[in-house]
Amino acid sequence: MRLALIGTGYVGLVTGACFAEVGHHVICVDNDPAKIKLLQEGGIPIYEPGLKELVERNVAAGRLSFTTRTEAGVQASDVVFIAVPTPPLPDGSVDLSFIEKVAREIASAMTSYKIVVDKSTVPVKTGDKVAETIKRYCKAKVEFDVVSNPEFLREGFAVEDLMHPDRVVIGVKSPRPVNTMKQVYAPFNAPIIVTDINSAELIKHASNSFLALKISYINAISVICEATGANVQEVANGMGMDERIGRRFLDASLGFGGSCFPKDLSAFIKIAEQVGYEFGLLKEVQKINTVQMERFVKKIADTLWVLKDKKIGVLGLAFKQNTDDVRMSPAIDLCQRLQKEGALLRVHDPKAMEKAQAVLKDVTYVGDMNAVADGCDALVVATEWDEFKKLDLARCREAMTHPILFDGRNLFDPVEMEKLGFIYKSIGR
Numbered sequence: 314m315r316l317a318l319i320g321t322g323y324v325g326l327v328t329g330a331c332f333a334e335v336g337h338h339v340i341c342v343d344n345d346p347a348k349i350k351l352l353q354e355g356g357i358p359i360y361e362p363g364l365k366e367l368v369e370r371n372v373a374a375g376r377l378s379f380t381t382r383t384e385a386g387v388q389a390s391d392v393v394f395i396a397v398p399t400p401p402l403p404d405g406s407v408d409l410s411f412i413e414k415v416a417r418e419i420a421s422a423m424t425s426y427k428i429v430v431d432k433s434t435v436p437v438k439t440g441d442k443v444a445e446t447i448k449r450y451c452k453a454k455v456e457f458d459v460v461s462n463p464e465f466l467r468e469g470f471a472v473e474d475l476m477h478p479d480r481v482v483i484g485v486k487s488p489r490p491v492n493t494m495k496q497v498y499a500p501f502n503a504p505i506i507v508t509d510i511n512s513a514e515l516i517k518h519a520s521n522s523f524l525a526l527k528i529s530y531i532n533a534i535s536v537i538c539e540a541t542g543a544n545v546q547e548v549a550n551g552m553g554m555d556e557r558i559g560r561r562f563l564d565a566s567l568g569f570g571g572s573c574f575p576k577d578l579s580a581f582i583k584i585a586e587q588v589g590y591e592f593g594l595l596k597e598v599q600k601i602n603t604v605q606m607e608r609f610v611k612k613i614a615d616t617l618w619v620l621k622d623k624k625i626g627v628l629g630l631a632f633k634q635n636t637d638d639v640r641m642s643p644a645i646d647l648c649q650r651l652q653k654e655g656a657l658l659r660v661h662d663p664k665a666m667e668k669a670q671a672v673l674k675d676v677t678y679v680g681d682m683n684a685v686a687d688g689c690d691a692l693v694v695a696t697e698w699d700e701f702k703k704l705d706l707a708r709c710r711e712a713m714t715h716p717i718l719f720d721g722r723n724l725f726d727p728v729e730m731e732k733l734g735f736i737y738k739s740i741g742r
């Protein structure tokens with residue numbers, strides 16, 4: 314099939330590359346000429362495991378190309394996916410101006426029947442607005458269908474999630490686009506659920522809010538564990554064995570972040586408010602997340618007594634492992650909170666140092682994870698990178714003024730750490 318992806322960010326680029334990988338002809342469109350030039354020259358603007366190889370292979374096979382011209386993408390394709398950002402506004406609601414602009418651009422480029430698919434995360438009822446806009450701005454007055462097809466990819470595992478989806482949600486107003494959409498997804502062999510557009514849009518916000526709720530739930534349990542001497546990992550393992558609960562997303566941490574959960578929670582609370590429902594449960598999820606970070610900072614401050622002029626090493630800047638994304642990263646938030654108290658930071662991340670430099674100033678960026686601890690009064694794990702588990706702990710211990718480790722991701726074993734001579738404090742254990 315011939316597909317266009319409008320918006321070549323995390324979602325658009327990875328989705329486009331995966332569609333090409335299963336044999337579709339894909340044009341990725343973006344209005345950022347620098348990004349398109351980089352892609353045309355073989356560069357990749359983001360770090361995502363497996364993406365570079367996927368893009369290279371499909372560009373070479375002639376199935377994947379890049380352009381700044383929406384018109385070119387729309388006219389060459391049967392199905393046009395909207396994958397542009399939907400950032401938060403100051404009041405927590407969603408800025409839909411990119412979606413509206415792209416809907417107008419698609420409308421004016423359309424000269425024959427098209428299926429226009431919204432892949433971006435949008436509030437319920439956006440599909441109606443997109444359809445209205447296309448109808449208004451389509452000079453050629455051709456027929457079209459609007460479909461809601463939310464993405465469920467996790468950054469850092471985006472290629473894997475897209476190639477092997479748990480489910481594909483297709484929200485439609487009429488049966489006309491269903492077969493074509495099923496053909497687009499047939500090669501992925503995933504269960505497909507066809508719903509109305511409003512339900513499809515709600516599935517996305519309801520799913521992400523539920524996952525955030527799951528994390529806040531285990532983080533709340535971690536507080537009780539700390540107060541009673543229980544171990545939150547053992548509690549999570551025991552809970553997770555119940556198939557109705559499941560073990561995933563029950564890892565206690567210093568809090569969740571990223572470009573999705575915080576934004577989608579605020580948006581969903583706002584959407585509920587607009588239909589007259591106060592979603593107190595989700596407000597509590599947000600509160601627990603903020604308190605979890607405050608508790609972690611307090612733990613560091615209580616142990617070191619005074620933070621001013623203390624040297625602290627921070628491992629991890631990305632909002633989670635396997636990504637270079639630092640948007641709404643708890644690790645960056647932590648660094649800034651420590652800096653506010655006067656601490657001097659030495660920081661490292663395997664992939665996110667470049668992106669972090671734009672938002673985190675006046676710290677020492679260290680290339681070697683084992684050298685972060687040099688001369689430090691404490692070491693902090695802020696992101697759950699697997700490679701941090703291979704840290705040369707004996708070297709770190711010797712290089713520190715005093716071996717104190719705060720583990721915001723429960724990467725290490727408390728008993729082992731104590732044996733190694735560390736004062737070790739983690740989450741809920």
Ligand code: UDX
Nearest residue numbers: 464465466467468562563564566569570571573632633
């Ligand atoms: C999320 C959803 O998982 C995905 O389905 C959706 O399409 C986009 O939003 P993403 O933001 O990429 O994906 O990251 P995710 O893996 O969900 O993690 C979000 C945050 O929660 C991270 O900061 C992560 O470290 C944290 N987290 C996750 C925990 O603290 N504990 C957990 O058990 C899981």
